[in-house]
Amino acid sequence: MTKKNKSATQRRLIPTYIFLIIVSFISVFPLYWMISAATNNTVDVATGKLTFGTYAAQNFANLLSRTDLWGTLWNSFKYAGVQTIVALFVCSLAGFGFELYHDKGKDIVFNILLLAMMVPAVATMIPLFKMMSSFGLLNTVWAFILPTISTPFLIMMFRQNSRNFPVDILEAARIDGVSEFGIFFRMYMPVMKSTYAAAAVITFMNAWNAYMWPKVVMTDNRAQTMPMLIANLAAGYTVDYGVLMMGVLFCSIPTMIIFFVLQKQFAEGITGSVK
Amino acid sequence: MKTIKRKQQLAGWGFLLPASILIAIMSFYPILQAIFMSFKTGSSANLQWANPLTYNYSRMFKDALFLRSVGNTFLYLIIQVPIMLILAILLAQLLNNKDLKFRGLFRTMVFLPCATALVSYSLIFKSLFATQGLVNTILVNLGIFETNYNFLGNTNSARAIIIIALIWRWTGYNMVFYLAGLQNIEYSVYEAAKIDGANSWKTFWRITVPLLKPTIIMTVIMSINGTLQLFDESVNLTSGGPANSTITMSHYIYNNSFGQGVANFGYASAMSFFVFVLVAILSRISMKVGDKRD
Structure with missing residues (x-):
């Protein structure tokens, strides 16, 4: 030109x-x-x-004197961190199973699981609250993570990305006598590193942002999350905007760091299984 | 040989068992429970079958506040989703131009609102549009308004701000899908169109939109799904106010179950089942519409 x-x-x-x-x-x-x-x-x-x-x-x-900032930050990190680790493990295991061991029966199960995508959180909120409360799990990390450990979105994401997993390796490993579980840990997990990274970023973000469900099950102030903390800051009659925005900033720091450091994985995580 | 194959199949089932059981217990079982509960009344500890059984449902359709929450949710849906998605496609198309300089920078900036936590952005917009907020200060100083306007205290402006905030937060998010979709379209297709003398308007409607169709359908379904379940913005931006005039369905259901002292689990379940049906129907429709336009 x-x-x-x-x-x-x-x-x-x-x-x-x-x-x-x-x-x-x-x-x-x-x-x-x-x-x-x-x-x-x-x-x-x-x-x-x-x-x-x-x-x-x-x-x-002022923010420190009015709120339990460190305790709440720790809660949010703990919930989102545990959620990410457990959800990635459970969903990648399922994605691996659905794609690499697939047969008719498993396809039917997969299609049934996809229906869960249509179930809105607000519709299961009350029964799940009763379930958590009857097991004494309110205000624990379990109440936070249990409903969203296994999601059709993540399972689908791992399943779709498993398509690129070289089947020859699988056969070779079996001949060498590696167990099926061993294949998952020693071959699948390392090969799928980039999918894990994208899935981790999006899962952490979603867990960090969660608001309605924690508001329902974290009835004790000591168990509250960052979004709950800043929402409470803004709920008073006289709002100190400087302090409020300092709180909002703290709530956004982890998500911003992820955004700037892992933007590529974040974008991949959002689009997930769409390839 | 056969036993090895069987063993492998069994291992496969083992791998998908934990995830499947969890979805069954945490999604399917509760939605069934919610359906049962929707035919009951009474306090949460003492739920009885309603008399007549459909009491909660007939109450729901006579509840002016619930109907308003449905109306509000649909208002947000009908105005916000099309504006946001068209803007997102347009931005993706513009940013996909190889001649454009600073593409990466522009993309990062448009995508940046996604870095804001969900409750955070509601509070930022609430503060910006407060009566003593920045937007008012600017408008008064410029002489556009004579006195400060209570944006969040008036129904229509409060609704408009929820829509503006939603568009701000989610346009970049949807753009990412379209950019990913556009990358699958060969750039030569566009070059060929250019040589044939198609202007950018034509290229957009004749090439971009048809080729992005699967992505568009998916974002439509996701946006409908998300908007029907709108909660954070209604709670934190407007608190559903003024006088519940901007409240969404999820917010109203929350108020009826956990929010305002009264735990009306039966009634709330009936309303939440209604949301479930809406989500299911609208997703089906968008899929069907998408299929037809081939």
């Missing part, structure tokens, strides 16, 4: 650039504002101060 052609192409793209710049600004601004508000006092926030202020330490101290 000649130089002239190139600059003509770029000129034609000017409206596109303008549009994308506007959309990018709208996308980024609320987050910029959240961070700047966390460093200002509530009066400055309300009057529309957009630059960074000097109240970050003050807001942080």
Whole structure:
């Protein structure tokens, strides 16, 4: 392509650039504002101060005195971490089983499991709450994770991605006398590393963001999660916006780190089984 | 030889057993229980069969607040989902252009709202649109408004803000699907169209949309599913207010079961079964519509 052609192409793209710049600004601004508000006092926030202020330490101290920030952060990390490990193990095992040992019976089971995708969380909330409460699991990590350990989404994701798993390895390993479980641990898991990474990112994000279910089963303040903590901060009659945005910032730090460090895995995790 | 094959098949069943049992116990069993419970009334510890059995269902369709929550949810669905998905396809199409500079940067920025935790973004929008918030300050300073407007205290503006917030949070998310889909389309198809003199509008409707159809159907189903279950935004952005005029179905069901002191499990179950039926029907319809347009 000649130089002239190139600059003509770029000129034609000017409206596109303008549009994308506007959309990018709208996308980024609320987050910029959240961070700047966390460093200002509530009066400055309300009057529309957009630059960074000097109240970050003050807001942080107020947040610490008003809430159990460290305990809640630890809860959220614990729930989301355990959820991720257990869900990945259970669902990858199933994806492995469905794809590499597949027969008619298993396909029928798979199609039945997919129906669970249509079951809304709000419809199972009450029976599950009664179940958790009768087993004495309220306010424990088990109540948090049990309903979402096994999801059709993750099983499907592992199943679809298992299609690329080389079957020859499987046969070779069997001839060498490796057990079926051994194949899963020693061959499947290492080969599927990138699928595990994507699945881990999306599972962790979903668990971290969960709000309705924890609100139902975490009745004790000491068991609450970060989303619950910041929702409570905002629920009062007089809201200190500086402190609130400091809390919101803390709730978003893990998700932001994941976003910036693992963006590729995050995008893959979202699209999951769509290939 | 046969026994080895059998052993392998058995191992296969073993692998999928934990996941299958969990889904059965945590999804299928509770939905059946919810159906049973929807025919009962009374406090949570003392549920009795309702008299008549369909009492909760007839109550539901006479409950003005429930009907409003259904109306609100559909309003969000009908306005937000099309705007969001069209915007997402458009952005994906623009960002798929190889001549565009800073593609990665633009993509990251458009995708960035997904990095915000769900409750976080509701609270950010609540603060931005507060009566003493930034948006009001700017509008008053620019002279567009004379005095501060209570966005979240008026039904229509509160609904609009829920929709704006949803579009902000989820457009980039859906764009990722379309970008992935577009990458499967050979770039040469576009070059050929360009040589044939098709403008970008034509290319978009004649090439991009048809080739992305499976992806579009999936995002439609996911968005319908998600919007019908809207909860976080209603609770945290508007608290369902003013006077319950922006409340969603999930929020209302929550209020009837855990939210406001009264645990009306039977009635809440009936309403939640209604949501389940809606999700199932609308997913079926979108799949059918998608199949037909070949």
